[in-house]
Amino acid sequence: MITIDDIARAAKVSSTTVSNVINGRSSRVSPATKARVNSIIAEMGYVPNMSARALVSQSSKVVALVNYFRTTTNAAFDDPFISRLTNAVECTLRENGYYLMLRSVSDADELQSFLQNWNVDGLFLTGVYEGDELYTTLRNINKPIVLTDSYLSDYGNMANVGLQDFEGAMLATNHLLKNGHTRIAFCSPPIKSGGVDDMRLKGHCEALKTAGVTFDPTLSFTSDFSAKAAGRIGRAIAARNDITAIFATADLIAAGVMAGIRDGGKTVPNDYSIIGFDDLDWCRLMHPSLTTVRQNTQLKGQLAADLMVSMLENESAAQNVMLPVHLVERESVRTNL
Amino acid sequence: MITIDDIARAAKVSSTTVSNVINGRSSRVSPATKARVNSIIAEMGYVPNMSARALVSQSSKVVALVNYFRTTTNAAFDDPFISRLTNAVECTLRENGYYLMLRSVSDADELQSFLQNWNVDGLFLTGVYEGDELYTTLRNINKPIVLTDSYLSDYGNMANVGLQDFEGAMLATNHLLKNGHTRIAFCSPPIKSGGVDDMRLKGHCEALKTAGVTFDPTLSFTSDFSAKAAGRIGRAIAARNDITAIFATADLIAAGVMAGIRDGGKTVPNDYSIIGFDDLDWCRLMHPSLTTVRQNTQLKGQLAADLMVSMLENESAAQNVMLPVHLVERESVRTNL
């Protein structure tokens, strides 16, 4: 392993000078020696030892994407959203000289330990609620934190990149209303107050209200966040004849409901119109293809990473951005009823 | 930050003793002081500084999952296989005291630098070919390497976790043959010699041969690895009437082909039977649901991680395991023609 001392020896300068060259402190080194040192660095193939840097400076250049697995929602790294986020994040961090660590933690202590272990510079987290055990801890961590899809009344030091969930739900429900539906089932995972599904429910209700349609609680269904569980909802809906359309707050739920409806001997969009949320890759592969509210997960990750970098470099403070979503019309909603 | 010196002071012992306690060198410390030191460690909330450890020892406890992006296949972290792998890997590594870094590299130099930067202990890589620029580099890296889905004539220091691709393809083709099909289209991404698709093609041919069916090269289609591109194949197939079944070497291709077939005014499985490979989550959500050859990606990741850990701890040498796959019959193949 080549160290700055090796370089110093070869260039007949002190290691301080080499360090200054490496760190671009051009005022402290003459152009001549700078050039010489640089060429020797290239020639000898010097690669900085990040551990040594992390030890002496107080920054490690490590950013962590942490998966806080609560008992309920296990948003693991193979979640399609998380993984797309991860992709964008790794890319942006790398381009800015940072490194990405992935880590699951089950409680605040584990998180704290991990952060100290590597002197992590910043962290990404998904779906944090104010009620989470982690919340207080996060508020007191004096590092850049970027959340995604979190609704907090006080973000404090934390940035957040979320969606216009409320508006997105209105988009969905309005689309159904526009096509003549008034008996609309609302399907979602179990609703946590102050979570995205809660916001989507509120948007749904708002759209109904604006259209003069009374929200009927018996048209509200929740299931585990899986297509299989949602299948039961679909079969239940197919067994009733007072419902004509469905708004599912996730494509996965929508797909399950669709399957359940088919099990019940009914068809989409003839018997039921259905609209999802997210626009996962396979929505267009379904048959009928799924009309849905699209979120740009790629952009979300990009933005989250950009935010992280600018916070790390002290170029901006934490902020909360809510990305727009838009309707993608496909075949699962029957038009002009 | 609490250091071992702080602990040493509080316990009135030397930092060496604290270090010995921490590292379980029980022969070098009396049970009494061991207990005392441990309680103080717990009390004061000591957390080891991994950077310092990495600096002085020659191990960092960091394992990297690297994404080598060639111009052709960009197997990014949001690929469903990679992300599931990532999940299993992170879990196993964590349970064994290791940390996971994610990193994309575009060439061998970048990889080398990265490995040196953090003194990475081991690395995971996907889809390495002997022709890759990276290959020679990898062969000369003296660290545990675990590949997935790579067919190499000489694995050297590297372990590999792959699939029984050949057998899987036979499974698929035999299933179609059994149901009376002899004019079977073979659809895949561009075939790299010595890659998984090559193996699957060979398995396909072998099955045909065994059944006494001649392989017809005009029934072989390739497209980019996307559903959209595969759609063109589907439309082309729908325009011909000499084909009755399709074996696609990936579910994604199969889905695209199915869509193309529908575009061409034909239906699955009435006009064409189709079988995929992988069994991605959404296969069962399709309509008709996709018959496919299932690989257990979860298990693959698990195994890869176990292999990595045992190599890191010198408990086993590199080995090449090929996981079995099995047929999942759903609705896209018409039975007993």
Add this chain to the structure above:
DNA sequence: TTGTATGCGTTATCAT
């Protein structure tokens, strides 16, 4: 403009 000396937190060597 350049160099010397010190310390970051830890492990390892060698005493005691």
Add this chain to the structure above:
DNA sequence: ATGATAACGCATACAA
């Protein structure tokens, strides 16, 4: 059984 000391590679305060 325990401790003093050096060393890992680097950045920085301070000298020159």
